[in-house]
Amino acid sequence: MTLDQARAELKSRQARMSAYAHATALIYYDGVTAAPKGTAENRAQTLAVLSEESYRLSTDEKFIETLEFLDENSSELSEAERRQVYLLLKDIRAMRKIPMEEFVAYQRLLAEADAVWHEAKEKSDFPLFEPLLRQIFDTNVRFAGYIAPEKKPYDYWLGEYEDGLTMEKCDGFFAAVRARLVPLIEKASAAKPVDESVINGCFPTAKQEELSTWLMKTIGLDLDHVGITTTEHPFTTSFGSHFDERITTHYHEEDFSMSMFSVIHEGGHALYDTGSADELAYTVLDGGVSMGVHESQSRFYENILGRSRGFCELAFPKLVELFPQLSKYTAEDFYRAVNRVRPSLIRTEADEVTYCLHVMIRYEIEKRVMAGELAVHDLPGEWNRLYKEYLGVDVPDDRQGVLQDSHWSGGMIGYFPSYALGSAYGAQFLAKMRESVDVDGCLRRGDFAPINAWNRENIWRHGCLYAPDKLLERVFGAPFDPKYYLDYLESKVKDVYGV
Ligand code: ZN
Numbered sequence: 501m502t503l504d505q506a507r508a509e510l511k512s513r514q515a516r517m518s519a520y521a522h523a524t525a526l527i528y529y530d531g532v533t534a535a536p537k538g539t540a541e542n543r544a545q546t547l548a549v550l551s552e553e554s555y556r557l558s559t560d561e562k563f564i565e566t567l568e569f570l571d572e573n574s575s576e577l578s579e580a581e582r583r584q585v586y587l588l589l590k591d592i593r594a595m596r597k598i599p600m601e602e603f604v605a606y607q608r609l610l611a612e613a614d615a616v617w618h619e620a621k622e623k624s625d626f627p628l629f630e631p632l633l634r635q636i637f638d639t640n641v642r643f644a645g646y647i648a649p650e651k652k653p654y655d656y657w658l659g660e661y662e663d664g665l666t667m668e669k670c671d672g673f674f675a676a677v678r679a680r681l682v683p684l685i686e687k688a689s690a691a692k693p694v695d696e697s698v699i700n701g702c703f704p705t706a707k708q709e710e711l712s713t714w715l716m717k718t719i720g721l722d723l724d725h726v727g728i729t730t731t732e733h734p735f736t737t738s739f740g741s742h743f744d745e746r747i748t749t750h751y752h753e754e755d756f757s758m759s760m761f762s763v764i765h766e767g768g769h770a771l772y773d774t775g776s777a778d779e780l781a782y783t784v785l786d787g788g789v790s791m792g793v794h795e796s797q798s799r800f801y802e803n804i805l806g807r808s809r810g811f812c813e814l815a816f817p818k819l820v821e822l823f824p825q826l827s828k829y830t831a832e833d834f835y836r837a838v839n840r841v842r843p844s845l846i847r848t849e850a851d852e853v854t855y856c857l858h859v860m861i862r863y864e865i866e867k868r869v870m871a872g873e874l875a876v877h878d879l880p881g882e883w884n885r886l887y888k889e890y891l892g893v894d895v896p897d898d899r900q901g902v903l904q905d906s907h908w909s910g911g912m913i914g915y916f917p918s919y920a921l922g923s924a925y926g927a928q929f930l931a932k933m934r935e936s937v938d939v940d941g942c943l944r945r946g947d948f949a950p951i952n953a954w955n956r957e958n959i960w961r962h963g964c965l966y967a968p969d970k971l972l973e974r975v976f977g978a979p980f981d982p983k984y985y986l987d988y989l990e991s992k993v994k995d996v997y998g999v
Pocket of ligand 1: 765769795798
């Protein structure tokens with residue numbers, strides 16, 4: 501094998517892997533958007549075949565020999581090629597420790613779990629979902645044992661979503677957050693409540709669709725490469741490369757702000773993915789580097805930019821144009837309503853300040869289930885107890901409780917902490933961005949170009965070229981520190997509530 505042959509194989513193999521990823525993502529997307537109810541079993545059948553083929557494609561002996569050859573000659577490779585080889589070998593070595601039948605069975609289980617979770621949520625019927633959820637947790641514990649027997653299973657999965665993350669780090673982060681957030685929430689709750697009537701009423705879906713298009717254009721998405729459709733639980737996905745990105749939303753006619761901020765959130769994910777350098781397409785370096793950095797971008801657009809006073813002033817005239825009943829309100833009323841602090845039941849609808857506590861509850865539950873200290877059967881009771889203890893709210897049913905999120909049905913255990921970490925990274929990005937960009941001025945003018953250019957230069961274009969902790973250090977010029985996030989939240993509460 502010559503070096504040129506090995507390089508060509510590296511390139512073509514990744515292109516084929518991207519094609520399988522494209523097909524798999526499209527089938528999943530169809531399942532949660534357009535597909536009729538009775539088709540889940542059919543998709544599960546196809547996905548099982550595709551996952552078996554893609555497992556073979558990425559783990560066969562010939563490819564491993566190629567990668568090992570390239571690894572031995574790494575001084576001849578570009579920085580991007582070296583990183584591709586490193587990431588592929590890491591994945592393959594992990595995958596080969598999982599027996600293929602178990603890997604394929606797990607893909608089938610996830611496809612079924614997705615459909616059952618939808619039904620269980622609709623009926624608020626946890627026992628329907630319970631056996632599948634137990635199998636998902638058991639499989640995650642077993643797979644972690646195959647791949648990294650030296651680690652605690654939950655540490656392994658935390659690190660899969662955010663390289664280098666462990667329970668020890670999470671415990672430290674959440675303790676720092678809890679220490680300042682709990683008194684902050686108490687202060688806001690004791691203050692005069694914010695009038696939220698501006699966002700409540702009747703807002704026709706067709707008008708909200710117009711708003712979505714306006715938002716996508718305003719934040720700088722390229723609508724020739726980013727599409728939108730509706731689903732139960734909004735998400736973003738890439739098809740094959742960053743040239744085809746899809747976001748999703750869910751319209752609530754009684755409150756336009758729910759879809760509005762979810763479009764900006766998913767739009768942030770799409771900006772990050774589509775901002776990858778074009779030469780990274782059809783390689784494993786294309787798209788966002790980790791869940792934490794991904795959430796730092798989505799929550800940056802949703803909250804730090806989207807809920808800022810400048811952006812609320814920019815958006816309000818458009819809102820009045822679409823929903824004339826809002827003409828009796830002001831942009832300031834809107835700003836205050838979308839920044840109200842109120843403990844609630846649903847994570848995706850939570851305000852910025854209480855949000856982290858929703859994540860903490862999921863983290864504590866996952867940690868204990870993965871350690872065998874909490875049975876899946878007892879999840880609803882424990883969920884409800886923690887919501888009462890941390891947020892002071894009573895959970896009326898499992899639909900608004902333990903069944904609300906899609907992550908567990910998708911096998912994503914260890915993902916939730918990245919939402920909280922991402923929010924905190926975002927605040928430190930803002931502090932850095934402000935050194936060279938007039939962020940508030942840009943928002944008032946509706947000029948996202950300088951903000952997006954900064955993110956593209958510092959974060960997006962690199963794709964997965966740098967590990968997340970390296971990327972953060974490059975941008976921050978200092979270690980990650982949750983203090984920026986807590987300072988930001990305190991000043992927001994002071995601004996809205998005067999306390
Ligand atoms: Zn997100």
